[in-house]
Amino acid sequence: MADAIAILLETWNQAYFRFNPSASKRILPSIKELLKKHNQLISDLRQRSIESYCEDDIEMVKTLFQEFQEPFGKTGAAKCLHLLAPRFFPLWDAKIAAAYKKSYKIKKCGDGDLYCHFMKITKRQVMILDEEYRIRRNPLKALDEYNFVTITRRKEL
Numbered sequence: 001m002a003d004a005i006a007i008l009l010e011t012w013n014q015a016y017f018r019f020n021p022s023a024s025k026r027i028l029p030s031i032k033e034l035l036k037k038h039n040q041l042i043s044d045l046r047q048r049s050i051e052s053y054c055e056d057d058i059e060m061v062k063t064l065f066q067e068f069q070e071p072f073g074k075t076g077a078a079k080c081l082h083l084l085a086p087r088f089f090p091l092w093d094a095k096i097a098a099a100y101k102k103s104y105k106i107k108k109c110g111d112g113d114l115y116c117h118f119m120k121i122t123k124r125q126v127m128i129l130d131e132e133y134r135i136r137r138n139p140l141k142a143l144d145e146y147n148f149v150t151i152t153r154r155k156e157l
Helices: 002-012 014-019 021-037 039-046 055-084 094-103 111-133 139-152
Strands: none
Touching (some): 002 014, 002 021, 014 021, 014 055, 021 039, 021 055, 039 055, 055 094, 055 111, 094 111, 111 139
């Protein structure tokens, strides 16, 4: 699993690893260490969906996000966590994070706090999607595609 995640992270997050060559050398050992350390928690989260996210999860998510952020950056942390629990952790990148922070008037906070805010917002979006559209796929991936097109690639269109 660690090898697959390393390949995907290096592919999805090319710019981060291109400008942080030491991060490329640490990626596989870091993933292995984090998977070993958080094996049970990740296994439990893999069984959950974003709809189950609640206030009791905030400290756990912040801690997990910060530990994954250290070796992979904030975009890499979100992508890695999504790969490990694809129905619980939403995807984001720097542009999406900034857009949501601005749109929802989130005050200055750390990346872990911002990711928790993003999860709360995403939970509401998923519940609306499910209620109104009954999509038959992972709603977190559908929202990521929407955010990517409307935020990340917006200027290119």
